[in-house]
Amino acid sequence: MSNPCGGSGGGNRRHFLKAAAVTGAAAAALSPEALLAADAFPTITLGKTGTKVTRLGMGTSWTVQPSFVQTAIAAGVTYIDTAEGYEKGNSEKTIGEVLERTKKRKEVFLVTKNSSYRNAKGERALEVFEGPLNKSLERLRTDYTDAYYIHGISGEQIPMLFDKGVKAAFEAMKKSGKIKFAGLSCHDKGLVQVVEAAAECGWLDQIMIQFNYRTMDIDSVKRAVDMASKAKLGLVAMKTQGGAGSFQEKSDSPRFKEFVQKGFKKEQAAIKSVFADERFHVVVSEMTNRDMLRDNMAATREPLDKKAALLLEEHKQKTAHLYCHGCGHLCETAAKGVPVATVLRYLRYYSVYGKRAEARALYQALPAEARDLAAADLAAAEKACPHGLPVVELIGRADRYMS
Ligand code: SF4
Numbered sequence: 001m002s003n004p005c006g007g008s009g010g011g012n013r014r015h016f017l018k019a020a021a022v023t024g025a026a027a028a029a030l031s032p033e034a035l036l037a038a039d040a041f042p043t044i045t046l047g048k049t050g051t052k053v054t055r056l057g058m059g060t061s062w063t064v065q066p067s068f069v070q071t072a073i074a075a076g077v078t079y080i081d082t083a084e085g086y087e088k089g090n091s092e093k094t095i096g097e098v099l100e101r102t103k104k105r106k107e108v109f110l111v112t113k114n115s116s117y118r119n120a121k122g123e124r125a126l127e128v129f130e131g132p133l134n135k136s137l138e139r140l141r142t143d144y145t146d147a148y149y150i151h152g153i154s155g156e157q158i159p160m161l162f163d164k165g166v167k168a169a170f171e172a173m174k175k176s177g178k179i180k181f182a183g184l185s186c187h188d189k190g191l192v193q194v195v196e197a198a199a200e201c202g203w204l205d206q207i208m209i210q211f212n213y214r215t216m217d218i219d220s221v222k223r224a225v226d227m228a229s230k231a232k233l234g235l236v237a238m239k240t241q242g243g244a245g246s247f248q249e250k251s252d253s254p255r256f257k258e259f260v261q262k263g264f265k266k267e268q269a270a271i272k273s274v275f276a277d278e279r280f281h282v283v284v285s286e287m288t289n290r291d292m293l294r295d296n297m298a299a300t301r302e303p304l305d306k307k308a309a310l311l312l313e314e315h316k317q318k319t320a321h322l323y324c325h326g327c328g329h330l331c332e333t334a335a336k337g338v339p340v341a342t343v344l345r346y347l348r349y350y351s352v353y354g355k356r357a358e359a360r361a362l363y364q365a366l367p368a369e370a371r372d373l374a375a376a377d378l379a380a381a382e383k384a385c386p387h388g389l390p391v392v393e394l395i396g397r398a399d400r401y402m403s
Helices: 010-019 024-029 032-037 066-074 086-102 122-140 155-162 164-175 191-201 219-230 244-250 254-261 266-275 290-301 306-322 340-351 356-364 378-384 391-402
Strands: 043-045 052-054 056-059 079-081 109-114 145-150 179-186 206-210 234-238 282-285
Touching: 052 056, 056 290, 066 086, 066 290, 079 282, 086 109, 086 122, 109 122, 122 145, 122 164, 155 191, 164 179, 179 191, 179 234, 191 206, 191 219, 219 234, 266 282, 266 290, 266 306, 282 290, 340 356, 340 391, 356 391, 378 391
Parallel strands: 056 079, 056 282, 079 109, 109 145, 145 179, 179 206, 206 234, 234 282
Antiparallel strands: 043 052
16 A cells, blocks of 8 residues: 655655654544644645645535634644535635634635536636635635635536636636636546546646545546546545445444454545545545544544455445445436436435435425436336446435435
8 A cells, every 4th residue: 555645745754754653543542733743744735736735625515613624724734625605605604714813814725616607608707707706705704715616517517628718717817816726626427527628628727526445446537537647637535435434334243343443443444545546635524523633634644554455345345336426327317307326425415424404405405306206217227227226215215314
């Protein structure tokens, strides 16, 4: 397994070695501040941006408490990812309030995203992107964002990346000083094609994509990530848990118990497996409390050992039929109206991440036809799924939990 702290410059290597004494159960017992005091928080140069950032980033798509944001920054996590749509703008407001009060704005690499770009093209593009950006900057109480993303772009929207007006809009926002870098995020079924297009279009600086131990070995994903890496894009991973929460359900083997007793945590194993891929610079994790922060910080410092890697692989094999890969193009035509991949993503938020209220709100915001199970043909969708997911049962469960 490669060094997960393989950032640029010898400093990281030195820090990694110094951190060797602060690993495993010992690290897990320390507070975020104590881990910081170990002087070993890994940083890396974020691809072509040339900017030094922390390998661990903070995701803020759920309700974020100001005190926790402050703790994470004080502990050394200075990469923060937010979006205009997170908590209807409240995430941006919270972050803005904390950064202003603590005077930490310049120490943080701040990313925000625009979701309202559906008709962005040609001369209208600047207005489409800059209007929402101005509002984000107001909520964030800053006059610039380090990176500004096209948020959640889908395979169908790839032509936008080659539209001269869109490229010019981002260049104009850079020139005005309102953004430093341009990017996109994607966890769509067309992820591979989006990543390839991002590498080819030539004007993006960084991308954030779904990437985890369940998807990293898929050939098409590997090729696309290689292209992005060769194009020197800053690579940021999200949704790195791969539904690892279901690990608990498989915790009855003696081997698993032995690992847990030694301080093994499924969430740390999942995040370490991504840190081990040196093409990725940052992992954005949805941390909401000090325990998660401490565990992630510890995971950032030490590699996934061989035994834990084997356990993770075993879990992946055993639960492959329970993980939706998001390849909705394979089953959604058969499903006749139900966006299976999206609904199963919300079910993951509900069941695995424990974000029940947020998942319910997302599900209930889907159009009525997307929740009309009587009109859908879920049996046909189940038949079409090459991964053997029990689509009928899972969508039924999603509807029961989140309606
Ligand atoms: S249910 Fe199966 S085919 Fe449909 S998106 Fe999920 S993994 Fe892909």
